[in-house]
Amino acid sequence: MRALGSLSVVFDLDGTLVDSEPNYYEAGRRTLDAYGVPDFSWAEHERYVGISTRETVADWRRRFGLSASVDELVAVKNRHYLELARTRTTVFPEMRAFVERLADEGVPTAVASGSSAEAIGAILAGTGLDAYLRTVVSADEVAHGKPAPDVFLEAARRLGADPADCVVVEDAAPGAAAAHAAGMRCIAVPYVAAQADAPEFATADLLLGGGQAEFTAHVAWEWLAEAARRA
The missing domain is CATH 1.10.150 (DNA polymerase; domain 1)
Incomplete structure (x- = not known):
């Protein structure tokens, strides 16, 4: 049995996983x-x-x-x-640790980004994240970009996951809105601190208003584990 049950994690890329x-x-x-x-x-x-x-x-x-x-x-x-x-391009250290923990525990993961497929591929390969994140959806592959839910719903489809079992990790208000529209839970880690009080972030299930300075792999994992227990 997987550590987080049926949960899957879908990452935004820019500003979330990497400081691009x-x-x-x-x-x-x-x-x-x-x-x-x-x-x-x-x-x-x-x-x-x-x-x-x-x-x-x-x-x-x-x-x-x-x-x-x-x-x-x-x-x-x-x-x-x-x-x-x-x-x-640099990876946020705690995000790398989180991705590695999810991989070690067999949790399905994906990247759903507003960047082009070529840009996503270059970043994942250049940072070594491609060893862990193999399911990738770019905005070019769907009809509408964020705040529409298209990229997240396509990521869930490719993972074979129910959107309700997906948790999105996002840094931007349009991404938080997209996660909510997709019927997915959201861990919000605002890249721009001044935007942490944006109404879109109010829909997040876990809002770390301090951004990357507040995010840790341990906190994110424990929140997911509790979400899995409640499910």
């Missing part, structure tokens, strides 16, 4: 600079945390009056991002 937001910011800054929008700030970038690349660049086109197509902007941003992701 600095890479996304730099890729976005370089892209916008090339199209005549200088001085894109980190504060401006924070509004896009948890939103897919395609939705992000579509908003850029509206905000900055860019004439380039969404497809062109996505391609340029992804090219810059992949250059950074392969060598500059």
Whole structure:
């Protein structure tokens, strides 16, 4: 019998498992600079945390009056991002410990991310997480990105799990909303501390408002074990 019974765990990637937001910011800054929008700030970038690349660049086109197509902007941003992701992505240590504990205990896991499949693959391979996380769903493979539940429901389908038996680990408000819409429980670890009081996080079953500074593999495991006992 598995340690957590029928529970499966579905991870967001960026800002949850890995600290990739600095890479996304730099890729976005370089892209916008090339199209005549200088001085894109980190504060401006924070509004896009948890939103897919395609939705992000579509908003850029509206905000900055860019004439380039969404497809062109996505391609340029992804090219810059992949250059950074392969060598500059770090895994949050307690998240790595949590993933390894789940693997040791035979708990099914998946990654469901707003990033492209290529970007997800580069990060997982570059950090060694691909040894543990083999079920992967990108926003490109579903009709709608977060806060729609599509990526999480597809991850559950690929795991052969009931959505009600899935626990999502998320750092962003749109992801917490997506988990709730999917009928899944959620451990929320906000990447942007100032967003911890966002209404979407109020739907989380476990909210660690201090973000990664508060998250530990032990706390997450004990919460899952208690959830399994209640089930």
